[in-house]
Amino acid sequence: MTRDITATDGVTLRVHESGPPGAPTVVCMHGYPDDHTLWDGVTAELAQRYHVVAYDVRGAGESGRPHGRQAYRLDQLVRDLAAVIDAVSPDRPVHLLAHDWGSVQAWHAVTGQLLRGRISSYTSISGPCLHHADHWLRARVRRPTPRAFRELVTQLRSSWYIAFFRLPLLPELAWRAGLIQRVLARTDGAGTPTAANGVNGLQLYRANIMARLAALPARTTDVPVQVLAPQRDPFVSLSLQTDIARWVPNLAVRKLPAGHWLPRTHPHAVARCASELIDYTERGAQARGLRRAWRTERERPRFADALVVISGGGSGIGRATALEFAEHGAEVIVTDIDQQAAERTAQLANTLGPRASAYLLDVSDRGAMEKFGTILRENHGIPDIVINNAGIAVAGPFFETTVADWERIIDVNLWGVIHGCQVLGGLLVEGGLGGTIVNIASAAAYLPTRSLPAYATTKAAVLALSQCLRGELAQAGVGVVAICPGFVHTNITNSARYVGLDAAQEQAAKQRATMLYRLRNFTPRHAAQDILRAVERDATIAPITVEAKAGLLASRLTPGLLRALAKTDLIPR
């Protein structure tokens, strides 16, 4: 539904409404040089649950285009917003969702008196409060510590265009000649702004920025504000957007792996984050992601409110890692081919952390993985960390390793990781909020040995896959970490298959290997602690245990030595 609303100074504003009229109202405010179509993708999702209102700001789209810069002062723009709110939701406060210059206006509204009590929540993308920006800038000039200086330079480097826009006539000419459009076309998601929007909107800069030299008074707000800060925004730096907690006591900050035009490039993520804040203010129910986003003074557990999924979590490194994450505040989802074992891990994790659940899953079964992905998404949400841990071992000479042995180990160790990365890692990418995929490879991936041809092959493949995927997913903000444990004392020595040995010899080999691993005495818990650290520092390859670290170094410095050592039979007899 479309209608025109008349602003206090007679300018008409074109307002578009969608979604159920009785639902909470969300007012979307676009920035420069966009119009309401910026929100099309986001509106399509939000309108399923809310009454969504998107209007063209004066000077843009089909709204009126008054002449003279006074008509574009922020106070007037806030009066426009008030007129829209009066018309679309006269009795109930609204939720704001704003981008760029829309954000600047919305900040002015939530920190001002005119709309006090009329706004329940505000989600801001890539636009600062001009008063906060003024203080931010002055504070850094006054105390130019190295960090402050760096932040200042970063912001000023991206703000040069503001000075250009304040020049007379030149920017108009640049718009008319299509130059600015060509520059913008090189940024992700800028769309195709019209010259008319570009030229009219210049008044925003001329009327409001550096309108006076004296310091602006500080403006605060009690409205809960969520800042969605794109990490690759070429115009507004992270610090300028997020270092504002002293004026905004109820502040949640989420950094997104994206560029400036987030509503256009990541409509799902924007809709999801915005609805989480709306639902929280309307009903008090708080989503995990939002809980984690609040800025607070008190110290929180390292992985508080993170959702971690781990395969093969019924024993060994998988179980220890699940427990370690739980102990540091994460909700863990444990899967295993042995349901009882998975449930036991979840039960133990429940004694340490907030919540844990268990699922039966054969990682080599694509159908089962996809089904699990759907259940995960519906029952628990999009994970933050996906750990592909499930693995088996086959030891013994190449010619004794049967096709069935090969198929089984490739199915679990390699296909399991591929399915996990595609289905569960796919959720991370789709979620748009970044995350981490952890693949448990092995030191055997880079330490060749005649004793583990099948196992080492699958693990080397996992290592290669992890590194390729890391390159591919960097853009999406999803880190891919390959973990390479050495001799960690788990039941893998007991569950391994030793080819080319009879039952008695195999049993003896198992016992001996188990004993040697026990003497080595590197516990799964130690490995788990290292895995948590690797996730925190987004390591590319994390060798675990001294021998794995030394091996990695040797594989780079003296590969010839390792090739010589590969001739040694490691199977204890």
Next chain:
Amino acid sequence: MAGKGLTDSAHLGKFREVQQLAYAAAESVAQTLQPGVTEKQAVQRMREYLHGRGVQDWFHVPFAWFGDRTAFHNFWTPVKFFPTHRRLEEGMPFILDCAPVRDGYMADIGYAGCLGTNPVYEQLMHDLAAYRTLIVTRVREGAPLRQIYRDVDALIDRHGYDNRHRVYPGRVIAHQIGTVHSRLPQFIAAGFGIRSLQTLVGDLILERMHHRSPLWADGEISNHPATPGLWAVEPHIGFRDVGVKFEEILVVTPSGDAYWLDDDLPHVRRWQQAAAAS
């Protein structure tokens, strides 16, 4: 100590009395534990309680472990077993362990408790019941002690816990006990009463001649079914920073049957109540 005839009902009655007394001491001291109480104070209270009720000697002096010391973290030397100035805090688990001797009869008990609530402690205590059943069942079946030790380890592994009794001297899960008759003076050496030690060492030599041991661990010497007599069995399991145990007398009759001397003990009552409540 593994003297003949200990499994007669007259003897068993005496052992039961001492064991009841020891558990009463632990329970009553546990009641008095408040935040700020140290291990040394707890031990002193157990001593006073037991001395006041006719205990003359110790198999070993009372022990108290608070917090992560219940899981024996970093117990590299046996000195670490002795009580420290560690103070009890809200939510902290604790273990009280004492082995009094009265009129020549000894008991050796372990009592695991917690100040306030601690979910890890609750889970461990709940799971500890399975070990009591497993051990008596396997002894009755005549399984070699070493094998039972490994079965306990396997259960610990399935549960996702750590074996903490392997930290005890000799990695023992149990040791034989009996009556103490000695002309040596009352004296404590390295935490053990020397008169009890004298009988234990005598047993060690005697049993060694039969390729058996009064100590029950996972070595070759424990590769035999349980010797008739009384065994103080003490499975000690741990998870993260919490350890729990029970320790009580298992009676092995000359015919090879086995049963727990007394079911009226705090941990058993706890499990019975939990079972009744569910």
